[in-house]
Amino acid sequence: MESENIADKKFQKELNAGTTALVLLATMKNSMEQLYGYQIAKHLESDSEGEPMIKQGALYPVLRSLENSGLLESQVEPSVSGPPRKYYKITKDGQMTLERWMEIWENTKLFVDSVLTGGKNG
Amino acid sequence: MESENIADKKFQKELNAGTTALVLLATMKNSMEQLYGYQIAKHLESDSEGEPMIKQGALYPVLRSLENSGLLESQVEPSVSGPPRKYYKITKDGQMTLERWMEIWENTKLFVDSVLTGGKNG
Numbered sequence: 001m002e003s004e005n006i007a008d009k010k011f012q013k014e015l016n017a018g019t020t021a022l023v024l025l026a027t028m029k030n031s032m033e034q035l036y037g038y039q040i041a042k043h044l045e046s047d048s049e050g051e052p053m054i055k056q057g058a059l060y061p062v063l064r065s066l067e068n069s070g071l072l073e074s075q076v077e078p079s080v081s082g083p084p085r086k087y088y089k090i091t092k093d094g095q096m097t098l099e100r101w102m103e104i105w106e107n108t109k110l111f112v113d114s115v116l117t118g119g120k121n122g
Numbered sequence: 123m124e125s126e127n128i129a130d131k132k133f134q135k136e137l138n139a140g141t142t143a144l145v146l147l148a149t150m151k152n153s154m155e156q157l158y159g160y161q162i163a164k165h166l167e168s169d170s171e172g173e174p175m176i177k178q179g180a181l182y183p184v185l186r187s188l189e190n191s192g193l194l195e196s197q198v199e200p201s202v203s204g205p206p207r208k209y210y211k212i213t214k215d216g217q218m219t220l221e222r223w224m225e226i227w228e229n230t231k232l233f234v235d236s237v238l239t240g241g242k243n244g
Contacts, residue, residue: 007191026238
């Protein structure tokens with residue numbers, strides 16, 4: 001049914017909205033080099049099966065927000081083949097934040113999964 | 123630092139916003155009886171360690187949204203000790219939706235964890 005797809009898409013979109021910042025920080029932490037938006041999108045596509053979990057257009061506002069919070073920093077560099085590119089790298093603060101967010105993510109998974117399996121903890 | 127707490131709270135809040143509808147559907151599916159808001163909040167507290175993952179005030183808008191989407195249905199019943207209570211139960215459509223959302227949740231976990239561990243799939 002059409003309504004199922006709408007509800008499912010809304011749910012996936014809300015989940016993604018909650019995880020994108022974590023995913024981007026981790027991607028930048030694990031990258032050996034600075035990346036610009038299109039490269040980040042390509043990295044994430046290679047981690048997704050089928051349709052990319054996070055659409056490219058959804059990355060840019062989160063990249064800007066992470067930069068505004070001091071968790072990423074960027075540098076604009078000219079490109080031979082087009083307009084200048086904004087390269088991102090993770091800051092020291094971003095790395096420390098990532099550590100804490102990974103713990104928050106683990107706790108959230110534990111909580112959600114304990115509800116899904118209908119059990120109490122312990 | 124104060125700024126760390128703000129970033130962490132924002133992250134936790136966004137994660138919760140993405141998972142609350144799933145958690146509520148699962149809670150209602152697993153409950154043997156109809157529940158009203160306060161009871162649902164208590165159920166979720168018993169699944170959380172320490173501070174409840176989802177605050178009670180955050181439940182009501184999601185309950186209403188799930189009801190508007192036909193995934194929950196409600197019935198108002200008088201209470202001897204106070205104002206009438208709105209009891210919720212999951213609908214057939216809600217149960218089918220929950221099955222699909224659990225799959226979306228599994229896939230999202232796999233994707234996020236694959237990025238966090240820095241590996242490609244497969």
